[in-house]
Amino acid sequence: EANVQVVLRCRPLSVEEQKANVQSAVSCNDTKREVTVLNSLFKQADKTFTFDTVFGPKSQQRAIYDHAVAPIVDDVLEGYNCTVFAFGQTGTGKTYTMEGEMMQQVGELPTSAGVMPRAVRHIFDILEAQKADYSMKVTFLELYNEEITDLLASEDQSRFLEDRHKRPTLSLMEDGKGGSVIRGLEEIVVYSPGEIYSLLQHGSTRRRTADTALNMQSR
Structure with missing residues (x-):
């Protein structure tokens, strides 16, 4: 349920x-x-x-995370499947809330850091405190106009992203266990929060945004 x-x-x-x-x-x-x-x-x-x-x-970024997202991350580490879904019009602050500033400053996250970098730090802090034996993989995709793009694909695969006829096709399929899987999605093994921050920043630069009247008004 x-x-x-x-x-x-x-x-x-x-x-x-x-x-x-x-x-x-x-x-x-x-x-x-x-x-x-x-x-x-x-x-x-x-x-x-x-x-x-x-x-x-x-409201501040840390308060958003502590009250609305941290309990969800705790549930994930208990084995539950969880999703944080940001929804809203262009210019309402989704990217700021979810990403914010991801670069570390003297080992600490900046106050403007959003949900994703805070969740990454939260997960690693718990795993390290428990001295857990774990492996972690990161994927990063974009669903745009009903097309799935792998934002972490290697350069030779992603150089044709703007050519829809040459773009690698990724398919969303059922995994037979009530979930879903995207065949061909790049999975990158990571060992530290810094590695994930770098991947998130790298993937974010490949995202596409529609230029709408709301974009113009929100700039």
Whole structure:
């Protein structure tokens, strides 16, 4: 039985939005776990929605991780299959929340580090504290316009990524155990958080983004 938690984070106004004197379209009440969409500009009644957890514009990366993600990582290390799924319009802060800044500074993660680098550090800290015997592999893929791209594929495989006719085809298949597997996806063995950070940064540079009107507004 799946246990689904819906967490909502509202980003602050950007510098450009503040300069343009843009008014916030939402109001967050972290304690009541409510978000109100302010429709006064459209002469409509405000609408309030309740979630499992709400993080307002002043929320910090560490608080997001500690309260919403750390318990999930603990479950993963107990053997459960878990997923953190970030959903939202362009410019709402998904990449910042999930990735943030991943480079280590004097052995410590920067305050802007997002979910992925924090989860990596969390997993290694627990495994090392338990003196566990383990092996770890990393995969990194992109699903874009219903096409799967391996973001960690070797250079000779990925140099044709922009040519859809020459791009290596990856197929999503059932594994016979109620799960799924992507045949041909590169798996890289890693031994430290730093190796994973490097792979995440390398893979992120290969991602593609659609240029939409929302992109233009969010820049």
